[in-house]
Amino acid sequence: MLSVSEARERILQGLRATAPEIVSLSCAGGRVSASPVLARLDNPPADISAMDGYAVRAADLSGDGARLRLIGESPAGHPFGGTVGAGECVRIYTGSIVPAGADAIVLQENASQQDDIVTTAQVAQAGLYVRRRGQDFAHGQEIIPAGRRLDARGIGLAAAANHPWVSVYRRPRVAIVATGDELVLPGEPMGPGMIANSNTLMLEAVVRAAGAEPVMMPIARDRMEDLMTLSRMVEGMDMLVTIGGASVGRYDLVQEALKRIGVEMDFWKIAMRPGKPLMHGRLGGMPVIGLPGNPVAAFVCGTLFVAPALRRLMGQDAVGPEIGMAILGTDVEANDRRESYLRARLHHDAAGQLVALPFPQQDSAMLQVLCDSQALVIRDANAPPARKGEACRIIRLDIP
Numbered sequence: 001m002l003s004v005s006e007a008r009e010r011i012l013q014g015l016r017a018t019a020p021e022i023v024s025l026s027c028a029g030g031r032v033s034a035s036p037v038l039a040r041l042d043n044p045p046a047d048i049s050a051m052d053g054y055a056v057r058a059a060d061l062s063g064d065g066a067r068l069r070l071i072g073e074s075p076a077g078h079p080f081g082g083t084v085g086a087g088e089c090v091r092i093y094t095g096s097i098v099p100a101g102a103d104a105i106v107l108q109e110n111a112s113q114q115d116d117i118v119t120t121a122q123v124a125q126a127g128l129y130v131r132r133r134g135q136d137f138a139h140g141q142e143i144i145p146a147g148r149r150l151d152a153r154g155i156g157l158a159a160a161a162n163h164p165w166v167s168v169y170r171r172p173r174v175a176i177v178a179t180g181d182e183l184v185l186p187g188e189p190m191g192p193g194m195i196a197n198s199n200t201l202m203l204e205a206v207v208r209a210a211g212a213e214p215v216m217m218p219i220a221r222d223r224m225e226d227l228m229t230l231s232r233m234v235e236g237m238d239m240l241v242t243i244g245g246a247s248v249g250r251y252d253l254v255q256e257a258l259k260r261i262g263v264e265m266d267f268w269k270i271a272m273r274p275g276k277p278l279m280h281g282r283l284g285g286m287p288v289i290g291l292p293g294n295p296v297a298a299f300v301c302g303t304l305f306v307a308p309a310l311r312r313l314m315g316q317d318a319v320g321p322e323i324g325m326a327i328l329g330t331d332v333e334a335n336d337r338r339e340s341y342l343r344a345r346l347h348h349d350a351a352g353q354l355v356a357l358p359f360p361q362q363d364s365a366m367l368q369v370l371c372d373s374q375a376l377v378i379r380d381a382n383a384p385p386a387r388k389g390e391a392c393r394i395i396r397l398d399i400p
């Protein structure tokens with residue numbers, strides 16, 4: 001059976017970013033820049049005061065006290081048009097343009113003003129409290145490279161560089177199809193043997209968190225005719241995700257149905273717990289991922305395979321999942337040949353170390369345990385027993 005990392009490599013192999021589109025900055029959060037963003041101006045656009053006070057000529061100041069003549073003011077947005085000459089100053093505010101002739105700012109707390117005379121014993125180097133034109137970035141400078149995921153900071157930077165729009169890769173559209181005769185939508189009446197379809201909504205959230213666009217399809221029943229409707233669900237999609245029917249039971253028909261609609265299967269079953277019956281194939285170039293039906297397996301495979309593939313389609317190079325370190329809060333047994341992802345709580349011990357405490361129950365149908373976990377502890381295939389206090393690798397679930 002394939003290892004987890006081999007499986008992810010196979011899923012990512014050859015995946016290319018979607019086509020770029022221009023979006024308003026207010027819609028760009030979580031998207032990936034499709035071309036470099038170049039500054040459309042210098043920032044600051046001129047020498048700007050960093051403080052409220054007086055724009056002065058540093059050479060006029062003296063520790064014995066200086067008397068300066070106030071010749072005007074320079075409120076933000078209304079620059080002072082004149083020039084500060086020897087022995088003169090201009091009232092200035094944070095964000096105002098420093099007038100010609102001035103080269104430093106005296107804080108208003110360090111000066112006193114009587115009519116048009118300002119006295120101060122403050123001394124200053126030229127440049128004190130002056131933000132130089134272009135010190136943040138210069139006109140034409142590349143401020144954001146292509147392939148960078150835009151967060152609040154990137155959006156702020158692009159906006160400061162006077163961009164209302166930005167070129168980003170289109171959100172991949174992902175068809176999500178749950179399969180199973182036992183499923184009803186949450187809130188619907190429950191007949192005998194029925195369960196609420198939790199996986200579709202859970203995967204919808206995983207897809208959205210990755211920045212892609214989930215498209216919710218009707219539940220496919222455990223009959224080949226019904227599953228064949230998958231062929232109509234993939235139109236206009238960038239990925240197909242099925243959930244359930246992946247195992248070996250008589251009604252686990254998804255793989256056969258996928259083959260019949262033309263999916264070229266790449267692999268089925270990997271050395272992983274939970275998530276063994278994971279499937280991957282391609283329909284044309286489109287990735288098709290068949291998730292196991294057990295909800296924890298569906299979530300873990302969503303996190304380890306679907307989300308990274310979506311990040312790649314969205315144009316990201318680093319697709320995760322990000323691996324962190326912690327120490328074990330308890331002894332754990334030797335592992336078998338399936339790499340395991342144990343649901344665990346996290347806390348900091350008295351020494352400030354991050355401790356991961358796996359839950360005693362690791363059944364792959366236990367959503368309560370999954371929801372109360374802050375991390376997955378990774379246990380390598382065939383790992384020997386590990387003791388409390390030993391280092392372990394984790395995937396955090398509690399930080400986006």
Ligand SMILES: Nc1nc2c(c(=O)[nH]1)N[C@H]1C(S)=C(S)[C@@H](COP(=O)(O)OP(=O)(O)OC[C@H]3O[C@@H](n4cnc5c(N)ncnc54)[C@H](O)[C@@H]3O)O[C@H]1N2
Binds near residue numbers: 292
């Ligand atoms: N004889 C074997 N049995 C099983 C094996 C095996 O190797 N040999 N593998 C087990 C593993 S591991 C997993 S994981 C499951 C995967 O099964 P399927 O992908 O075929 O999923 P289903 O049988 O359809 O469902 C499993 C379980 O999950 C519930 N489920 C399914 N879909 C949803 C949904 N959308 N929302 C909520 N819950 C869902 C379903 O009712 C079942 O309880 O197979 C093992 N069996």
Ligand code: MOO
Binds near residue numbers: 272277
């Ligand atoms: O993937 Mo299954 O959940 O290992 O039980």
